[in-house]
Amino acid sequence: MAQEILISEVGPRDGLQNLKRVVPLEVKKRWITGEAAAGVREIEVGSFVNYKALPQMADTAALVAHGRTMPGLTVAALVPNQRGAEAALEAGAHKISLPLSVSETHSVRNVKRTHVQMLDEVRAIRKTIDALPAERRPYFEVGLSTAFGCSIEGHVPVETLSRLAGAAIEAGAEEVGLSDTTGYADPGSIRTRLRAVRAVVGDQRLTGVHLHNTRGLGLANALAALDEGITTLDASLCGLGGCPAAPGASGNIVTEDLAFMLAAMGYETGIDIDRLLTLRDILQDAIPEEPLYGFLTDAGLPKGFAMHERAA
C-alpha cells in the first residue's frame, strides 16, 4: 500500500485574499466542485474575517455550505479570532485554522493582536468548541505564520517558534502547522524547525506545512518536509497566493506540480492530475490579469506515466 499524503487546497482562501478583483461566488463554487471531483480531499474555502476590509472573503459561509455538499471533502476555513471562529462553527466548517504569527510585528499587522492576545483567542475558541455537541466540533489547528522568517522582522528565532507552538497546544489547539508565509524556508530550515517544534509538541501535533514558492524552493521544501514525516501539504491551484500583511509574500506551491511530484514518488493523494489541470481554465477566465504558475500544465505528464503503477 502506498503512503497517503493529503494535499490541502488553499487557493480559494490564500490564493484570492490578495486580489483586488472579487471573484464571483458561482466561480468559486465551480472551482471547489471541480477540485473535489478531481479527488482533492481538503479545501480551505475562505476566511471569516472582517468583510469590509476583505470583501473577497464575504461569501465564505456560502462556500462552507457548498463544500459540505461534496461527499468526503473536509471543508476548512481560516479564522483570525474567536469571533471568526464562531462564524465558522455556525457555517459548519469541518476544520478551522487560526494564524499565530511567530513574528509579533507581522501578527499585529495581520490580525491586530500580540502573541499573548492570540493565545487568549486560542483558549476562547477551545471553550466555544467544547461547548458544542461532539459531532459538531471542528478540528482546530493553529498555523504558525512566518515560522521560517519574516519580511518585516527578518530572522525569527527557532526558540520563539517552539515556545509558541507549545503554548498554542496548551491553550487548546489540536495541532499546529508551520507556515512559510514569506518564502524564506529552505530544506535545511524545514528539517531543523520541524524537529525543534516536534520535540516540544510531539509528532502527532504537527503533521502539516504551508509552503510558498517565492524563491523557487517550494517543492524542495515539500520534499524535506515529507522526509521528516509530514503528511499534509497545503498548495494552491496555479500557485496563487500571498499575504496582505507580509510585503513580498507570493505564490503558494502549485497543487498540480505537487500532485505530480507525489504521484511520481509513489505516494497516494487520490488526485486525478489530468482532471486537475483542466481547472486552470476557471482561473484563467476569472482572473486573467493574474500570473498563473506551474510547469506541468505546459510540459504534460511524462510519456507512459502511469499513476496506478507507481502507487502499487
Added chain:
Amino acid sequence: MAQEILISEVGPRDGLQNLKRVVPLEVKKRWITGEAAAGVREIEVGSFVNYKALPQMADTAALVAHGRTMPGLTVAALVPNQRGAEAALEAGAHKISLPLSVSETHSVRNVKRTHVQMLDEVRAIRKTIDALPAERRPYFEVGLSTAFGCSIEGHVPVETLSRLAGAAIEAGAEEVGLSDTTGYADPGSIRTRLRAVRAVVGDQRLTGVHLHNTRGLGLANALAALDEGITTLDASLCGLGGCPAAPGASGNIVTEDLAFMLAAMGYETGIDIDRLLTLRDILQDAIPEEPLYGFLTDAGLPKGFAMHERAA
C-alpha cells in the same frame, strides 16, 4: 567547515544550443567572464559539434581559450564523438563530456550513433587522451542522457542505465553523470537510479547530475541528489536549456535559485549571488525573445540573509 558543492554552469552550451538566434562571441565572453567573477568554478562553454548543423557552437574553441584566461576556472566542453574530442583537446578544454543516451533512439537522433558505436567512441577518446602528456590530459566524463526517461521511448530501464554506466567506465571514462534530459526525474527516481549506478561504478565515479526543470521538480531533484552525496550540479543562468533531439525538453535548473538554495542550506559554492543576478541583463539584452526563468531575481534574498553566517 561547510561542505563544498560545485555548480557547473552549462548555459553557454545547453542554454544556447536550442536557440535560433546566434549569440555573438563577445556577448558569450562577457557572460563567461561575469560568471567566473561571481565565483562560478566550472563552465561548459560550448560543444565541438558540426558547426554547419549547429552554428551557435561555432565559436567554442575561442570560448575555451577565453575561459582558460580566468584563474581557477575549469573550462568544460561537450563532444559528440572522437573527432569533437580532438578539437576540444586542441583548444585546451580542461574537461570533456560525451553524451551517451540511455535511450538508443535518442542517441541515434542526437549523435547518429548506437550504444555500441558510442562505446567505441569512448575507447577512441581514451586512447587519444592517453597519448597526450599528463599535464595536457583533460578530465573525461560520459553524460548518461535520458537517464530518467525519454520523451521518444518513454520508460528507460534502470538496468540499461547501470549497464551502460559500467561499460562507459570500462571503456575509459573517468566518471559518468546522470542527465535528466527530458525533465522526467523525480526525487524517488533520483535516489534509486543514483544508487543503482553507484552500485556498479562506485561512488567516486558518479559525483554529478544534470537536471532540467521541465516539470518544476528541478530543485527537489537536486535536493534528493545532494542527500545521496552528489557534489556537482549542472545549472544554467536564467534556466535556459533544451535538447534539439528530445521533443519537449526544456530549461535547466536555474543557477541563481540553486545557488540560493545551497547557500541557505549552508553549503559552500563560492558564488556571490548578488553578483550572479546582475548577469541576467546580458541574456535579457542578447536574447530578448527567450523566456528567462528563476524566482530569486524578483523575490530577492530574504531580509537579513547572510551567506557567510550560514556557511560558518
